[in-house]
Amino acid sequence: MITPSSPFSIWCSLAQKILRAASCVLAWTLVMSVHAATAPDGRALAEQVREIANETGTSRAKKEKRISNAVRVATVAATAYQTESSKISAVALEFAERAAAAAPKFSETIGSAVAFTPAVTKIDGMTARVRATAAAAAKLPAPRYEAVAAAPAGASRARTLTPETVAVAPHVNVEYAPVAQARAPAIQEEVERAASPRVGSARDGDTGLKATDVVLSRRYRLHATLDVGARYDDNVYLNHGDEADDVIATVAPGIDFAWGERANAHGALAYRHAFQHYLDDTSENVNLGRGSAAFGFIGNRLSFQSSAAFQQSNQNNGDVAVLGENAAFRRDQLNLGAASAFSISEKTSVNAGVEYDQVRYRSDTFSGSEAVSLPVRLFWKTSAKLEVGGGATYRVEEPQRVGAKAKDWFYNLGAKGDFTERLTGRFFVGYRTREVEGFERDDGLGLEGGFDYRASAKSRLALSLSRDFALGARGESVTRSRYALRWISTPTPFLRFEVGSTYQASDYGASIFTGNPNLARTDDFWSGDVSMAYSFNQWISTSLDYLFRNNQSSIATAEFSNNILSWNWQLRY
Structure with a gap:
């Protein structure tokens, strides 16, 4: 007979909770995805413009035509159903700035494409503001850093x-x-x-x-993060022969802060704190932190960069595998x-x-x-x-x-x-x-x-x-x-x-x-x-x-x- 406190009933209860949580996450994802489909996204436009501008074997005239069309289509789609002038202005200025920063040599084309979309032309003074914003963005320094995202020490430098x-x-x-x-x-x-x-x-x-x-x-940004994941590892201890597998669940709240995106002085801070749970108890559950910081200054003749990264790990590597012990070593x-x-x-x-x-x-x-x-x-x-x-x-x-x-x-x-x-x-x-x-x-x-x-x-x-x-x-x-x-x-x-x-x-x-x-x-x-x-x-x-x-x-x-x-x-x- 299955008692209320038997392992089977506990696992059934846990499975139900996981399914309910997954249903909520998927429902929220669907809602956010539908919203994002109609929400303006200047980053996507900037990426598209950058790709066109960097193409090889394409004449400048063709690039200008394609960039102008891409910018105009994106701006129209983002402003077509907007009625508030303030929101239309914000979208137009964002698109002009991001696109021009992504392809400075085509800033005039970009400024004109945004400025002469129907919704923008109806706002007094916006045509000149948009073109001026595009011109100014083209003259700014390129973004100084990529996302400092508490990357693991030794991880891919691209992050x-x-x-x-x-x-x-x-x-x-x-x-x-x-x-x-x-x-x-x-x-x-x-x-x-x-x-x-x-x-x-x-x-x-x-x-x-x-x-x-x-x-x-305009130069300081902050956002909170939550990373949730699970991994299956078929040889947790990296042993030869006597292998132990496990499923490790991780929940990692964090925070990112960045400043000076296009300034001579620039930097970023990030921290994640991961709570790891080993479902089959191959190791004790652990809390692991990882953080990073970066600061730089660009001068006329002298430039300076500094950074720091801290990573806690509860995973074995080739150096410790030689002992063949059934344990995960903290580092x-x-x-x-x-x-x-x-x-x-x-x-x-x-x-x-x-x-x-x-x-x-x-x-x-x-x-x-x-x-x-x-x-x-x-x-x-x-x-x-x-x-x-x-x-x-x-x-x-x-x-x-x-x-x-x-x-x-x-x-x-x-x-x-x-x-x-x-x-x-x-x-x-x-x-x-x-x-x-x-x-x-x-x-x-x-x-x-x-x-x-x-x-x-x-x-x-x-x-x-x-x-x-x-x-x-x-x-x-x-x-x-x-x-x-x-x-x-x-x-x-x-x-x-x-x-x-x-x-x-x-x-x-x-x-x-x-x-x-x-x-x-x-x-x-x-x-x-x-x-x-x-x-x-x-x-x-x-x-x-x-x-x-x-x-x-x-x-x-x-x-x-x-x-x-x-x-x-x-x-x-």
């Missing part, structure tokens, strides 16, 4: 502020990414991409500022950085920065690390969009508790900028050295960089590559080579697809830092992931992700295979 993505003053280009180079085990970023609720909209390059943000002024990561660029002359500039990385394990079994890096590079401009240069990076790294310090150097040459009309990026190759007191010096080839190839107006390929020294969780000195390729497609402003693959080779040397038993090994790690993200409107978006990971090692207990499937919803106001 956080980096100097490479920041427009700077003439002859000045901040090159170093102040968020440190995520030197914790790189395979972690794949699982965190699939495990964490996706932050930001499906729009590639969106500034993160939504129409529903609380606008404190905290902190990345701080600052970088500056100074224009010496019309053709030359110098970039310098400081970076701080910290990894902390809660278990005494493992050793985290601290690293301070000081990079310096000198650049010479060979063309309007390409610079070549070289320099050196000095780094001091030491284990979490006690042990010897490593002193590393990276001497390098390379280039950055637009290599072709479609290919942009940065690439540096050189010679790396590592010295630890009492041990032989280690050296070898060093790589650092990434490329972005825009295959079409709606798709691109991104390649990143690196070869560097690191400190393993057991105190090993690790030589790690990593290569990642990612395809990103945005067929519409609301829909985004991603497919990625990563290969990582790790050569674990002796445990020279902490004196742990020698577990020297070599690993070959592969991963592949597929994801889809869709924005229903300004308030609701969802993402579906699948991740496969496989690690082959010279030590059997370090080998593992893992599948993760996750579904996340993002609510914003």
Whole structure:
């Protein structure tokens, strides 16, 4: 007989509650989607205009005609059923500003297209105001940052502020990414991409500022977020053979604040606090925080960028998998950085920065690390969009508790900028050295960089590559080579697809830092992931992700295979 307190009755009650909650969410989504279908969306128009303006092989005259038609259709659709002059004016000014900022060279065409729509022409003085707004928007600096969205430490740079993505003053280009180079085990970023609720909209390059943000002024915006998701993990501990699966539910409220979207001084703050529940009790339920901050200043000759990221994780990685324990190990990561660029002359500039990385394990079994890096590079401009240069990076790294310090150097040459009309990026190759007191010096080839190839107006390929020294969780000195390729497609402003693959080779040397038993090994790690993200409107978006990971090692207990499937919803106001 089933008693009221039996496990079966409890699960039935829980299932009913989940179904009711899901019904409410779906009903709200439908209502919001219908509303969004008729609501003006300047972001979508800006994205459409940007795509047309950036098309190759199309004459300017054709671009002007297509942009004018797109702007006129969008403005008419957004104002056709409006009767209040104030609302029509707000829509017209927003569309003119966003579209002109997206395609400054076509600001006059855009201003005329908005100004001469029927609803706008009926308002006294609006024609001149709209055209003036478009002209002013074209002269403003480009948006300074992408959405700083409390991205996981080491996660894709496209979701956080980096100097490479920041427009700077003439002859000045901040090159170093102040968020440190995520030197914790790189395979972690794949699982965190699939495990964490996706932050930001499906729009590639969106500034993160939504129409529903609380606008404190023209330069200050604030919005609250709620990320809800669940993931199925078929090998929570990354064990070899004795695998345990679980479903992990996550609820993560948060807040985002940004200022100075098109100002010389600009920045953003974000924080998420995730409540994770393991349905099959493979781990204790945990509360995890992640936050980020960014600030920058663009001057005539000097530019400055700084950023910080903090991430708490309750997931294993390849470094700890070798023990084969049935436990999930807690880890905290902190990345701080600052970088500056100074224009010496019309053709030359110098970039310098400081970076701080910290990894902390809660278990005494493992050793985290601290690293301070000081990079310096000198650049010479060979063309309007390409610079070549070289320099050196000095780094001091030491284990979490006690042990010897490593002193590393990276001497390098390379280039950055637009290599072709479609290919942009940065690439540096050189010679790396590592010295630890009492041990032989280690050296070898060093790589650092990434490329972005825009295959079409709606798709691109991104390649990143690196070869560097690191400190393993057991105190090993690790030589790690990593290569990642990612395809990103945005067929519409609301829909985004991603497919990625990563290969990582790790050569674990002796445990020279902490004196742990020698577990020297070599690993070959592969991963592949597929994801889809869709924005229903300004308030609701969802993402579906699948991740496969496989690690082959010279030590059997370090080998593992893992599948993760996750579904996340993002609510914003």
